[in-house]
Amino acid sequence: MANATDHLWMHFTRMASYPDGEVPTIVRGDGAYIWDAHGRRYLDGLAGLFVVNAGHGRTELAEAAAKQGAELGYFPLWSYAHPRAIELAERIASLTPGDLNRVFFTSGGSEAVESAWKLARAYFKRVGKPMKHKVVSRYLAYHGTSMGALSITGLPGLKVDFEPLVPGGIKVPNTNFYRAPEHGDSPEAFGRWAADEIQRAIEREGPDTVAAVFLEPVQNAGGCFPPPPGYFQRVREICDAYDVLLVSDEVICSWGRLGEYFGATRYGYQPDIITTAKGLTSGYSPLGAMIASDRLMEPFLTETGMFAHGVTFGGHPVSCAVALANLDVFAREDLNGHVRANEAAFRATLEKLLDLPIVGDVRGDGYFYGIELVKDKTTRPMFTDAESERLLRGFLSHALFDAGLYCRADDRGDPVIQLSPPLVADQQHFDEMEQILRTVLTKAWSLL
Known part of the structure; x- marks a missing residue:
């Protein structure tokens, strides 16, 4: 529609990209x-935005x-309840690992992360x-993208316009084994090193000042970094030793993306x-949640106790009803089992692309993969900003879509193509x- 740019302010979009052209609708x-x-x-190679799982x-x-x-279009959860929120909270609690039985509903992922940081702070104040x-x-x-969640985010380029942010965000290395040659061929050794970097960060800051560690089961930005063997088990040991909460950020990695209801279960x-x-x-309707252990509720x-936090549309009746119907689909069609049965074939099919000179790495799990692009497979040099701009925005993003594949060409790190x-x-x-990827990436290599 030609008037899309007249009034609609699109998210994470260079609005000047459509001065004379049509916005894909x-x-x-x-x-x-x-x-x-x-x-x-x-x-749809991205499930919308890692969203349309069913x-x-x-x-x-x-x-x-x-x-x-x-029946009931809206009612808040501020000192009241409604049947769909009660039913959904109970159902979620039945699927979570361990004693994660307390479900605090939000409108989406950023609010869930914001809620988790606020809970960690409030909890430790109450326990002395x-x-x-x-x-x-x-x-x-x-x-x-909210100010707290953005402070936890480890992407410097997303923060510049909004600094100063909430203080207290500490960054440690990620688990991109492809870019860790000093660890040789041992993912286990790399995982131990990466986990121990969390311990060193806690010790540098002072254990009495650190409330939580936020980790995705498979890190999204940078191009799908799975955890090395033993990584999360070591992180759990570290968190227990220093009385630090382990937050599994599963805004993407839950609800079947990795073949389980939760990524923590998979790993x-x-x-x-x-x-x-x-x-x-x-x-099909916006909804998020922070799911906490019984210990954190106590x-x-x-x-007179109260977690002084809430959002207007958290646990919206319509969204809760949709979530319940969505989980019915998961159970009836065994979507988790479908992912587990087909993930090896998905990986093998994508790994065929490794014969292309531009494809350096194919990594991920379940139905969540990243393809890292390189200029040289042997030396793996970094792309310059100009090269990345020319490759991703100047060619790949448009060429893949024009060829019939909606996915993400991303350079928050080294250039990758993400598939979900x-x-x-x-x-x-x-x-x-x-x-489609083979055809487009072959052309991209000729343009480098």
Whole structure:
């Protein structure tokens, strides 16, 4: 639609990119595909934004929203409850690892992360450790855009316009083994080193000042960094030793993205808090949650106790109804099992691209992969800013979409292409992705 730029301020968008051109406008979706306003079909290789896990066009989710809206369109959770929030909280608690039984609803992921930091601060004040307020997170990791979540985020370029931020954010190395040649061929040794960097950061800052460590099961920004073997188990030991909360930021990695309801389950570690959103409703209505252990709720159960935090649309009745219907789809169709059964084929199909000179690494788990692009596979030199700009924004982003694949070409770190399709995708979709990527990346190499 030609007037899209007249009034609509798009998110994370260079608005000057469309001075004379048309903004791509998506009008319909079905399964793993989307259609634009001209009727052209694209494979949704990113599930919208790591969101549409159950796939597009699920009429039962729309019907659940309509039914709930007619019954009770809105009521807040401020000293009141409504049936769908009660039911959904109970259902989520039945799926979480360990004693994560307390569900605090938000509107989305940034609010969930913000809530987790606020809870960590408030909890330690109530248990007699008021100086514990800082948080540790990883370099390049993305944790949200609100001021607290942005302070936890490890992407310097996203922060410049908004500094000074909330003090207390501490950064440690991420788990990009591809860029860690000093650790040789031992992912285990690399994982131990990366985890121990968290310990060293806590000790430098002073354990009595550090409240929490925020980690994604698979780090998104930078291009899908899975955890090395033993990494999370060592982090759990460190957090226990210094009385620091382990927050598993699963805004992306929950609800089947890694073949389990929660990424912590996949990698066998026990968080104190999980933050989640996106796939909880498969994007059919906005909803997020902070899920905390029973221990963290205890100081707030006194007669005058209160967690002085809340959001207007957290636990919205319509969104909760959609989430319940979405989880019904997961159970009925065993979407987690589908991912586990097909993830090896997905990986193998993408790894075919390693024969291209521009493809340096293919990494990820489940239905969540990053393809790192290189100028030289042997020396792995970094792209300059100008080269990255020319490669990603000047060519790849448009060329992939024009070829029929919606995905993400990202340079928050070294240039990568990220793939995170709806969980209903199968081999035909994997093959389609590989063929489009092969054609476009071959041309990209000729332009370098």
